[in-house]
Amino acid sequence: DQQVKQNSPSLSVQEGRISILNCDYTNSMFDYFLWYKKYPAEGPTFLISISSIKDKNEDGRFTVFLNKSAKHLSLHIVPSQPGDSAVYFCAARVYNQFYFGTGTSLTVIP
Amino acid sequence: DGGITQSPKYLFRKEGQNVTLSCEQNLNHDAMYWYRQDPGQGLRLIYYSQIVNDFQKGDIAEGYSVSREKKESFPLTVTSAQKNPTAFYLCASRSPSKGVGAFFGQGTRLTVV
Helix, strand or coil: CCCEECCCCEEEEECCCCEEEEEEECCCCCCEEEEEEECCCCCCEEEEEEECCCCEEEECCEEEEEECCCCEEEEEECCCCHHHCEEEEEEEEECCEEEECCCEEEEEEC | CCCEEEECCEEEECCCCCEEEEEEECCCCCEEEEEEECCCCCEEEEEEECCCCCCEECCCCCCEEECCCECCECCEEECCCCCCCCEEEEEEEECHHHCCCCEECCCEEEEEC
16 A cells, blocks of 8 residues: 555656645654655665654755645745756655655656 | 665576575665566565664565665665565665755666576
8 A cells, every 4th residue: 555645756847837746645753754756777766854843854956745634735936947857756754664656757858 | 986886787596596686775875675666566575674684675575685884875685585686776865964865876787687
């Protein structure tokens, strides 16, 4: 049973606009949530994380929002750039194990 | 430069043969992980190790084996018992004192023919 879900397989956004990637989870024991970016045939690279006791974390153009009551988190990228085009994975941590969603492929159109 | 090295990048094996995927890190990380990625699926945990000489099964450990004899190395053996071994395999490492996230290698694409 998938504990971390990304229900949108793909997303297209115009350059300069906001990209919003969504993630839902089921396990209330997760203590950290993370976003990774991945290019084809490469390993994922860590982008940003948020503790389960926070509701927002910002790092440059990237902001992650956490809604614990809804068991939902989102990644906002503003402004979106063509170089942001990649697959984005949501991940959640419990007991030093990481659970990943299925990924959302973001295409930023110039 | 510190990092995680997986080798080889592409690997071909005949059905029924065991194959070992290499993962080496010089980040001085205690924890290491093996994940498998299939098309349209997220990363699924195969095995993980928190310290040397200790490892635990993940969600899909059947048909795989690992060892952790050195802190730097966490090789994964795909045995003939693994029914669908063709996949993209990712190794990761993490140190609790150096942040929340795990750092990933570049992956090994294993194709069994």
